[in-house]
Amino acid sequence: MLALIAANGRAVVQHDRPAPVLAPGEALVRVTRAGICSTDVEVVRGYRAFTGVLGHEFTGVVVSAPDSAWAGRRVVGEINVGCGECATCRREGPEHCERRAALGIFGHDGAFAEFVALPQANLHAVPDHVPDDAAVFVEPLAAACELAERIHVRPAMRVVVLGAGRLGLLCAQVLALTGCDLTVVARRAATRALLAEWGIDAEADTQGLARACDLVVEATGSAAGFELARTLARPRGTLALKSTFHGLATVDLSAAVVDELVVAGTRCGPFDAALRLLAAGRVQVTPLIHARFPLAQGEAAFARAQEPGTLKVLLEI
Amino acid sequence: MLALIAANGRAVVQHDRPAPVLAPGEALVRVTRAGICSTDVEVVRGYRAFTGVLGHEFTGVVVSAPDSAWAGRRVVGEINVGCGECATCRREGPEHCERRAALGIFGHDGAFAEFVALPQANLHAVPDHVPDDAAVFVEPLAAACELAERIHVRPAMRVVVLGAGRLGLLCAQVLALTGCDLTVVARRAATRALLAEWGIDAEADTQGLARACDLVVEATGSAAGFELARTLARPRGTLALKSTFHGLATVDLSAAVVDELVVAGTRCGPFDAALRLLAAGRVQVTPLIHARFPLAQGEAAFARAQEPGTLKVLLEI
Numbered sequence: 001m002l003a004l005i006a007a008n009g010r011a012v013v014q015h016d017r018p019a020p021v022l023a024p025g026e027a028l029v030r031v032t033r034a035g036i037c038s039t040d041v042e043v044v045r046g047y048r049a050f051t052g053v054l055g056h057e058f059t060g061v062v063v064s065a066p067d068s069a070w071a072g073r074r075v076v077g078e079i080n081v082g083c084g085e086c087a088t089c090r091r092e093g094p095e096h097c098e099r100r101a102a103l104g105i106f107g108h109d110g111a112f113a114e115f116v117a118l119p120q121a122n123l124h125a126v127p128d129h130v131p132d133d134a135a136v137f138v139e140p141l142a143a144a145c146e147l148a149e150r151i152h153v154r155p156a157m158r159v160v161v162l163g164a165g166r167l168g169l170l171c172a173q174v175l176a177l178t179g180c181d182l183t184v185v186a187r188r189a190a191t192r193a194l195l196a197e198w199g200i201d202a203e204a205d206t207q208g209l210a211r212a213c214d215l216v217v218e219a220t221g222s223a224a225g226f227e228l229a230r231t232l233a234r235p236r237g238t239l240a241l242k243s244t245f246h247g248l249a250t251v252d253l254s255a256a257v258v259d260e261l262v263v264a265g266t267r268c269g270p271f272d273a274a275l276r277l278l279a280a281g282r283v284q285v286t287p288l289i290h291a292r293f294p295l296a297q298g299e300a301a302f303a304r305a306q307e308p309g310t311l312k313v314l315l316e317i
Numbered sequence: 318m319l320a321l322i323a324a325n326g327r328a329v330v331q332h333d334r335p336a337p338v339l340a341p342g343e344a345l346v347r348v349t350r351a352g353i354c355s356t357d358v359e360v361v362r363g364y365r366a367f368t369g370v371l372g373h374e375f376t377g378v379v380v381s382a383p384d385s386a387w388a389g390r391r392v393v394g395e396i397n398v399g400c401g402e403c404a405t406c407r408r409e410g411p412e413h414c415e416r417r418a419a420l421g422i423f424g425h426d427g428a429f430a431e432f433v434a435l436p437q438a439n440l441h442a443v444p445d446h447v448p449d450d451a452a453v454f455v456e457p458l459a460a461a462c463e464l465a466e467r468i469h470v471r472p473a474m475r476v477v478v479l480g481a482g483r484l485g486l487l488c489a490q491v492l493a494l495t496g497c498d499l500t501v502v503a504r505r506a507a508t509r510a511l512l513a514e515w516g517i518d519a520e521a522d523t524q525g526l527a528r529a530c531d532l533v534v535e536a537t538g539s540a541a542g543f544e545l546a547r548t549l550a551r552p553r554g555t556l557a558l559k560s561t562f563h564g565l566a567t568v569d570l571s572a573a574v575v576d577e578l579v580v581a582g583t584r585c586g587p588f589d590a591a592l593r594l595l596a597a598g599r600v601q602v603t604p605l606i607h608a609r610f611p612l613a614q615g616e617a618a619f620a621r622a623q624e625p626g627t628l629k630v631l632l633e634i
Contacts, residue, residue: 096552226570235405235413244571251568253543254561257582265574
């Protein structure tokens with residue numbers, strides 16, 4: 001089958017990739033659409049030394065599954081594959097299993113291919129009126145929802161999102177749902193215009209922002225974002241980290257202690273909540289689509305996704 | 318008056334230091350005993366570019382105060398001096414005022430002197446049956462209590478304290494009060510013996526500890542402690558930072574995001590709670606006293622406090 005794989009620091013189209021071999025409990029999904037995420041870029045750069053099929057944001061149609069009732073259904077799929085047996089799997093789910101794999105990130109082939117295998121338990125049916133172009137955003141939107149799962153965001157809070165890229169714009173919309181006093185720092189005028197359409201306050205930089213934010217969401221995708229976020233949080237405020245990147249960050253931990261900050265990392269989130277928000281039209285995702293490429297042009301798609309200012313690049317399969 | 322000051326990267330005895338000039342609202346306290354803390358060492362090393370009288374852990378007797386009822390009372394004193402007017406002072410108290418000073422750390426002379434000035438509002442009376450040798454520990458014990466103020470520590474939690482120095486041993490005792498499943502990592506056999514006397518489990522290293530702790534308290538005083546603490550916390554666990562030091566730390570923030578850790582900095586704490594614990598004998602502090610020096614030998618005391626394995630060094634004034 002056709003696939004886009006990580007090889008020698010590049011994303012490379014492979015024409016003769018063998019079709020996935022199903023592990024026990026796994027379903028086979030014919031991928032119809034997939035999205036390129038900053039994590040994919042970091043994986044190619046060596047974030048997890050992965051050499052398989054890339055991709056973890058996708059929607060598709062079930063070809064086969066242990067429960068035949070799934071066959072033919074339009075689905076999205078959670079990306080973490082846990083052992084299902086350890087204390088962490090039982091308490092926290094597969095997201096934090098020590099032995100887990102993650103589709104297209106480590107230990108398991110991903111979805112930039114004609115077919116992807118994943119545990120049937122990871123499948124979520126997509127409502128008929130949610131188009132593929134929206135369903136493909138369920139995984140990153142769920143990650144944005146995880147902010148609200150891990151941090152109690154309230155109307156009385158002053159919140160700033162740093163970074164208005166693919167993930168930052170989804171985080172901003174999820175945060176806006178809470179009624180908090182929200183500002184998004186977005187360098188690009190086009191992004192600020194998009195935020196304005198959504199009724200979300202946007203600023204070009206942090207100049208006018210006081211060191212008084214109850215919550216600062218770091219979604220810049222860079223190590224430097226932590227220090228900037230830290231300087232905007234009020235004493236005893238919360239700093240939410242959304243970025244993962246290849247490499248270490250140099251940070252002023254002593255200052256975080258002196259200010260008694262809470263720093264919360266958040267990652268994968270609830271697919272059911274994300275699907276419900278999309279189905280209800282409470283979050284807008286299609287304005288984030290900046291380009292579409294057939295999978296055979298996956299290398300060009302990957303290059304495009306890395307151009308500054310590019311939001312979501314979709315692969316059509 | 319006699320004082321120990323920070324000068325050119327050293328702690329230096331000054332014999333002719335002018336007595337403190339009282340700001341409005343301040344009391345004058347004749348210091349009877351003071352303790353040397355790792356923060357004092359960091360201040361001398363340049364943590365806050367401070368050149369005044371060192372010291373913030375002390376007990377003494379009030380000489381004068383705006384309210385004359387304080388005169389002659391034995392007291393301890395909170396170290397943060399806020400403006401009292403800003404939103405932060407009103408909401409959080411002086412600990413986080415943007416314009417604050419901190420006794421012996423920045424902006425205000427400290428307590429390694431015959432006399433110290435501080436706001437009357439910062440005073441706490443010491444019960445008669447709490448001796449000076451215990452009262453001098455109120456400030457660091459309050460900082461240890463702040464752990465429980467900022468993090469909900471419960472009996473069902475697995476907790477590890479990394480670092481069994483001056484502050485780590487106080488943190489351990491405060492955490493032990495909660496009934497949590499506590500282990501302290503203490504390199505020195507003498508410290509482990511002390512912990513055993515208190516009924517607290519101690520290990521020489523982290524070899525036997527699984528990556529399964531609900532809460533890891535980093536009290537090593539070193540930047541490397543963060544990374545070690547991170548590897549012991551379970552996914553979605555909490556990492557409490559107690560150390561402040563001069564310099565930046567290089568940390569794997571991406572790993573903290575992937576594990577969805579909560580990192581909580583905690584600093585100064587409630588003096589009233591600390592006094593109550595001391596008065597009730599629920600925390601032991603005098604076994605931490607390793608040496609005593611008269612203030613005139615403050616330079617030797619400071620050197621002693623920096624010797625590996627030394628717990629509390631007191632100055633008698």
